[in-house]
Amino acid sequence: MNFALLGYGRFGQAFAPLLQQAGHRVRVYDPQANVPEALTASSTAAAVANASWVVLAMPVPSMHEALLELRPLLHPKQTVIDVGSVKLRPCALIGDVLGAQIPHAGTHPLFGPLSLARDERPLRIVLCRSLQHPDAARRTRQLFKSLGCEVIDQDPVAHDRAMAETHALTFFIAKALVDMGIGEDLSMAPPSFLGLANMLAAVRGDAGHLFSAIQRENPYAPEARARLLDSLNAIHQGLLADGDRNSMSIPDLTNP
Incomplete structure (x- = not known):
């Protein structure tokens, strides 16, 4: 054909x-x-x-x-x-x-x-x-x-909803890591991080068209990103609170 x-x-x-x-x-x-x-x-x-x-x-x-x-x-x-x-x-x-x-x-x-x-x-x-x-x-x-x-x-609606919570969030996270310079040196990366290598490579190889499309052209992507950021912030704040409660039990290793 x-x-x-x-x-x-x-x-x-x-x-x-x-x-x-x-x-x-x-x-x-x-x-x-x-x-x-x-x-x-x-x-x-x-x-x-x-x-x-x-x-x-x-x-x-x-x-x-x-x-x-x-x-x-x-x-x-x-x-x-x-x-x-x-x-x-x-x-x-x-x-x-x-x-x-x-x-x-x-x-x-x-x-x-x-x-x-x-x-x-x-x-x-x-x-x-x-x-x-x-x-x-x-x-x-x-x-x-x-x-x-x-x-x-x-159908297009179900597709874009699913892609907002998978494709768009994956590229959103990977873009942040790439912009931070994370993943450029994998010599000491554990296997759990090596699983992200393909995702980072996809973002590095993108001229920006794919990232822009899946973030800006998907009407459900902004809500998915906002939910992710809220969840990350909640985890971050929870870890800080746990750290404050446990700080008295952490030994000072700088003064043997």
């Missing part, structure tokens, strides 16, 4: 080889990226001209403008999917612009360049189907299963 990949950021660069390894043909359009000559298309129109699938792999803030440009180029035999880490706004945008005429579905691959490089299996992907296009959801499920993915059905 022919794929038009619109966007060649970190995920696009990982997704294109995955499609090619499965025997699909890929054309990429991203004027901001250094796309290999064998994949590059000169324009959006050139990328989608013979494509059965159109993959939106650009940042969420760019999606509306891209959809408006894309809409006149599409026909009902094509299927449009996005691969964003949030689903409420992208699914709404795609539904508004493409409507009942152009088949579409929302997806969130729960894998990225690092997990693909580590050859993690099974790959998982969330599928948010459009009620207007059940056949598009069926085809999308078959596509990702053929790529070795486990497909999880979810």
Whole structure:
């Protein structure tokens, strides 16, 4: 099958080889990226001209403008999917612009360049189907299963609520640790901390688009962050109070 990949950021660069390894043909359009000559298309129109699938792999803030440009180029035999880490706004945008005429579905691959490089299996992907296009959801499920993915059905609201309490909080914590310079030297890190290494590497490798998307484009992320901060502060205050109560029993090791 022919794929038009619109966007060649970190995920696009990982997704294109995955499609090619499965025997699909890929054309990429991203004027901001250094796309290999064998994949590059000169324009959006050139990328989608013979494509059965159109993959939106650009940042969420760019999606509306891209959809408006894309809409006149599409026909009902094509299927449009996005691969964003949030689903409420992208699914709404795609539904508004493409409507009942152009088949579409929302997806969130729960894998990225690092997990693909580590050859993690099974790959998982969330599928948010459009009620207007059940056949598009069926085809999308078959596509990702053929790529070795486990497909999880979810609606956009439930997806974003779950991601706010997992993906967003994980990156929030990791961003704080990275900004503090923690984890740069792992020579004495215990196994319990080494479990965080992949999380820190993901934040360091992000140009800021993913962090911004999962924090700013997910409407449930602010509440999740606030609850985390309240919980951390409560634990911190509890430890301080316990320390004050136990301070008299701590021996002074500075005066033997």
